[in-house]
Amino acid sequence: MVQATLLPRNADGIETVIGILRQRFGNRLQTSAAIREQHGHTTTWIENQQPDAVVFPQSTEEVSEIVRTCATHKVPVIAFGTGTSLEGHVNAPAGGISVDLSQMNKVVAVHAGDLDCVVQPGVTREDLNTHLRDQGLFFPIDPGANASLGGMAATRASGTNAVRYGTMKDNVLSLEAVMPDGRIIRTGHRAQKSSAGYDLARLLIGSEGTLGIITELTLRLQGIPEAITSARCSFPSVDAACQAVMMTIQYGIPVARIELLDEMSVRAANAYSGLELPETPLLLLEFHGSESGAAEQADTFGQIADEFGGFDFAATSTTEERNKLWQARHDMYWACLQLRPGAHGISTDICVPISRLAESVAQTQAKATELGLLAPMVGHVGDGNFHLLLLIDMDNAEEISKAETFVGWLSDLAIGMEGTCTGEHGIGQGKRPYLVKELGAATDYMSAIKAALDPDNIMNPGKILP
Incomplete structure (x- = not known):
């Protein structure tokens, strides 16, 4: 795993807070090793940094009580939802209390x-x-x-x-x-x-x-729309698919979803989800509206796709067929892991202006090939956002180094194209080095806001800002 920065621990304060919260919350405060490991990060390549205890509040007032107790003793507080974030957001680099909000589920x-x-x-x-x-x-x-x-x-x-x-x-x-x-x-x-x-x-x-x-x-x-039509279309290259995306957006077609899978991702989806798609770059789309409107939007997209060499175009409004396609898209993480059994999947993303999409995707694929990385790509390309899953042997220091080089290069690429180093994954610990590059002096004002609201730096320390 990639080593994460440790922050100074307030050991005495943590011990005091655990004692107070244990008396107040009883068995809704847990300190077992398994629970603490679960509430350190598990969906990233950043090392797991466990909290000292996990507490399960059931109301806003209980959260307030927990935070007041931690504030009094200057103990870190880390909010925890389902643990699906990808950049080390819920790690506890200074220890402290993880506040698991899963029981506040009404x-x-x-x-x-x-x-x-x-x-x-x-x-x-x-x-x-x-x-x-x-x-x-x-x-x-x-x-x-x-x-x-x-x-x-x-x-x-x-x-x-x-x-x-x-x-x-x-x-x-x-x-x-x-x-x-x-x-x-x-x-x-x-x-x-x-x-x-x-x-x-x-x-x-x-x-x-x-x-x-x-x-x-x-x-x-x-x-819920009156009608939903899904469509798929294969393309001879990722560049052709991206050109079709750009034309679709610029033409003003109100697509609800437009997703790109590169050839590796399509191959993984076929094997994992039992599909029989051509193993070339693929666009998956969804159109919402009236029956005639959704069908017309799909037809117009089909004409655009044809201009860029699109083939095997198919549209459907059948719920079963639509769900099968989108379930395959949602299962891409697990599907892509099968491309290299035993590898660890490192997910990263960027977002660029839609006019730079084709160029950024082409450069990204070329860089992955240059570094010898297996990196299937999927993307919410209608807004210029795409993701890569780097399949890495975490026991191979050279591969880890190449992956770190690639992630840094990719972030720099996006920023250089007036995009962002993270379209939707957030900063957490993993993307923190690139925030200053992207926003410059604006991060000084972020730091000032943080210092004004949280002068003791107890709220999820070590994330976003130094």
Whole structure:
């Protein structure tokens, strides 16, 4: 694993806090090695840094009590959702208390007439959509993993539907949060817009638990479309597929999803999901609207694809066929691991302006080949975002070094194209070295905000900023 930076431990304070919280929470405070390891990071190549204890609150008031206790004794607090983040977000480099929000998992209210709902942070996106299904509504943000909504807000997640419905920052109306001193704040109410004061909700969204712990969210909802049409189309090259994507977006077709799989990813999907797709670059698309509108959008895309050598185009509105395709897309992590059994999968992403997509993908594939890395690619390419899964032997120091070189090079490539080193994975520990390169002096003001709100640096220390 890649070594992570350790921060000074407040051993006496940690021991005192554990004693206080154990008396208050009983068996909802756990210190077993297995639980602590689970709440250090497990989905990254950064070494696991365990908290000293894990506590499971059931209300905002209990989170406030935990944070106040930790603040009094200057002990780190790390919020934990489902642990699916990818850049070391939930590691505990200074030890401390992991606050597992999984028991705060209630859908508090659904206001169907206003197209919004109120949820606790431990509700997952799949749970919410199951709850909403019989009301003709859905929550559109889909990062792939069945992540918690609190964690999705904290990391400013997005996913396959972002090209049409935006990211978490576009779909959160307001938040309730516990701040570093233990006080509870609400950033707004249910109005669809507001110009009242600083936008604290957007400050907390994407802050990765470094400014506060989100304890309730008010979310925008969407009506389930009258019709959904999925389409797939193979291409002779990744460049041709990217050119088709750019033309589709520039033409103004309101695609809900447009996903790229390179040839390695298609080969993995065929083997893992029992598909029989041509093993060349593939675009998967989804169109939402009326029956005639969705079908017309798919047909127009088919004409665009044809201009760039697209073949084996097929569209369907059958639920079973649509679900089979998208399940294969969601299973890509596990499918790609089968390309090199025993390897560790290192996921990284960038996002570039849509006009630079084809160029950035071509350079990325060439660099992976140059370094001898096996790196299947998938992407939410409708907004210029793509991901690579580096398949690495973690016992091979040379491979790890090459992977680190590649990730750094890729981040520099994106920044040089006026893009970002992370389209949706966040900064955490893994992308921290590239934030200053991307934002420059703006990070000084981020540091000033952090110092003002959290002067003792107890909220998820060691993440985002030095």
